[in-house]
Amino acid sequence: MAIATINPATGEVLKTYDPMSPDQIQAAIGRSQEAFLALRRTSFADRAGWMRAAADLLDAERDEIARTMTTEMGKTYAAAKAEVTKCATCCRFYADNAEKYLADEPADASAVGASKAYARYQPLGPVLAVMPWNFPLWQVIRFAAPALMAGNTGLLKHASNVPQTALYLDDLFARAGFPHAAFQTLLIGSDAVESVLSDPRVRAATLTGSEGAGRSIAAIAGRELKKTVLELGGSDPFVVMPSADIAKAAQVAATSRCLNNGQSCISAKRFIVHADVYDEFAAAFVAAMGGQTLGDPMAEGTDIGPLATSQGREDVMELVADAVDKGATVLVGGAAPDRPGWWYPATVVADITPEMRMFGEEVFGPVAGLYRAASIDEALEIANATDFGLGSNAWTTDAAEQEAFVTELDAGQVFVNGMVTSYPHLPFGGVRLSGYGRELSAHGIREFCNLKTVWVG
């Protein structure tokens, strides 16, 4: 894929970039290693000061970088600004909490014949981050903030369609005071990832992206025996039971499905509704989806901008066409407008059967699948019937049902009576084909650390 900014609202190529040469990549890895040797000896207080300065830069430059994101991948300007603010919050969160999360863990010294025994978290070194375009700032910051606070350095291979956001990130942390090259962007295609990850100076990798990219990174890392964290796709269930506030559930369902123009890994994608409230929910949900405004992502009042890439829209259209060909019903939306840019409206598809691709595959656009369940057992069966396991939503006020969903949903997170969202305070990640490892919270910062056992006689 060419490294280029192409405005998805118009299809216009705005800027193209040459990928870095193998020599330039080698030099960047060398700088990352040197920066690590400096960074690992700095104090938490120093790093926290620089991380807070990065947060201040993000706040000060919010509108400008938000505009860049909207131009590169089509999210609404309002959503882009909120994303920048969330990034600043995450930087401050790790500035405040890193030292506590990585404090020495005392052990019972007498039980192991020592005068002192404890475990210490130490940084690993340069970590490669392969990142997607859908939250082009947030996905990177949620890796970079904890990694840098732990004392690791970062090498970013960003998605090829967001190079200007990638270059903004290249010097953000240096401008905030971190040692030169503590965080760098490598302008490279995915074909160059293997050479970076195989380099002995690169100690680990994190990837947020598709299942295919996950398998590829994991295979290289397996051969090289390097630690990885994989945040992959999702097809989150959103189960609605009779006791729920149906009007609220329908509204949140539409918001979740259309978030980021429908291109979020943790968007609810499959809406599984108990038969007793199916008609009521379906009517409210279809109305809420039909009310989503598709339009200029820079304009106030737009809910859905264009999809990020031409291929992405093709994929969405193929999945809907496959379902319709096999007997599904489109309740609203379902047809792409005939104009330049990669537009696709909020869409609800009902009568989905297991033969349809939508049943098991992730739809990365504002398309909801609606399912009817006769009981909680059937709802759980449908909810767990994909190979993904990222987020999940359950709507019920019945305590026993809540407990059943918390226990039985096969996913990395379950949100009851609310929308799945990521917070710096809570672990984030998936199971099965949604990947492994955790980001955010104390767990995220410990992923790229050597937990060193210390025994003193």
Ligand code: NAP
């Ligand atoms: P993608 O094609 O996998 O791209 C993600 C990143 O991986 C890009 O930087 C891409 O580079 C790179 N890449 C692709 N194939 C690769 C390979 N074989 N080897 C090494 N690197 C490779 O993903 P996408 O389709 O753009 O993004 C959407 C996917 O990401 C969805 O499945 C979504 O659910 C998932 N996602 C997951 C999370 C989460 O936290 N779990 C969050 C956001 C998105 P190029 O751009 O150069 O191809």
